Amino acid sequence: EAGVAQSPRYKIIEKRQSVAFWCNPISGHATLYWYQQILGQGPKLLIQFQNNGVVDDSQLPKDRFSAERLKGVDSTLKIQPAKLEDSAVYLCASSLSKFANTGELFFGEGSRLTVL
Amino acid sequence: QKEVEQNSGPLSVPEGAIASLNCTYSDRGSQSFFWYRQYSGKSPELIMFIYSNGDKEDGRFTAQLNKASQYVSLLIRDSQPSDSATYLCAVIPAGGTSYGKLTFGQGTILTVHP
Numbered sequence: 001e002a003g004v005a006q007s008p009r010y011k012i013i014e015k016r017q018s019v020a021f022w023c024n025p026i027s028g029h030a031t032l033y034w035y036q037q038i039l040g041q042g043p044k045l046l047i048q049f050q051n052n053g054v055v056d057d058s059q060l061p062k063d064r065f066s067a068e069r070l071k072g073v074d075s076t077l078k079i080q081p082a083k084l085e086d087s088a089v090y091l092c093a094s095s096l097s098k099f100a101n102t103g104e105l106f107f108g109e110g111s112r113l114t115v116l
Numbered sequence: 117q118k119e120v121e122q123n124s125g126p127l128s129v130p131e132g133a134i135a136s137l138n139c140t141y142s143d144r145g146s147q148s149f150f151w152y153r154q155y156s157g158k159s160p161e162l163i164m165f166i167y168s169n170g171d172k173e174d175g176r177f178t179a180q181l182n183k184a185s186q187y188v189s190l191l192i193r194d195s196q197p198s199d200s201a202t203y204l205c206a207v208i209p210a211g212g213t214s215y216g217k218l219t220f221g222q223g224t225i226l227t228v229h230p
Binding site (some may be wrong): 017040041043045048051056091104105107109 | 124157159160161162204220222223
């Protein structure tokens with residue numbers, strides 16, 4: 001079974017530039033998450049989708065971050081304009097159930113962003 | 117106060133010893149608790165989950181939950197160098213809108229030396 005796919009794995013940009021990350025979840029997983037993990041910290045949830053609808057985006061900095069999940073499968077996370085503090089690994093995860101109380105999220109390898 | 121707190125370590129134990137990792141959480145109504153392992157440069161993977169007070173064992177791993185003290189721990193018996201990683205405690209807060217919304221602690225770095 002293929003895992004969660006993310007691209008690009010690494011990206012270096014200058015502040016005020018824009019960047020986009022792509023995620024393809026495990027087939028059949030209705031719930032998709034984007035987490036931000038800053039070095040030395042635990043992952044922080046940015047946005048959660050159920051199919052193509054947003055369940056929770058309370059911690060997404062909406063002035064610069066946007067995310068979409070068209071057709072309820074792939075998802076894209078965009079940052080525009082980027083700030084230095086956006087340097088982090090962006091983790092995409094998926095799970096089988098909306099009520100994912102088993103906590104079993106399957107994470108992708110992550111996209112490491114460096115903002116100079 | 118952080119929602120989920122862990123001692124960031126590093127925690128260093130000799131091979132074969134018991135490693136004890138601790139976590140406290142602030143939301144008294146939390147119902148579900150998880151331990152994830154994250155190797156350097158890799159993504160987190162679920163090790164164990166626990167819902168009820170007491171102990172839950174899975175091989176060399178034991179999760180312990182004390183809801184009255186808002187405390188959850190992970191014990192790793194017969195620690196191996198391959199257990200060296202960051203261990204993330206995660207909680208699903210109370211409330212019907214949580215929907216699998218994991219809140220992670222900052223992680224504890226564990227090093228098992230031969």
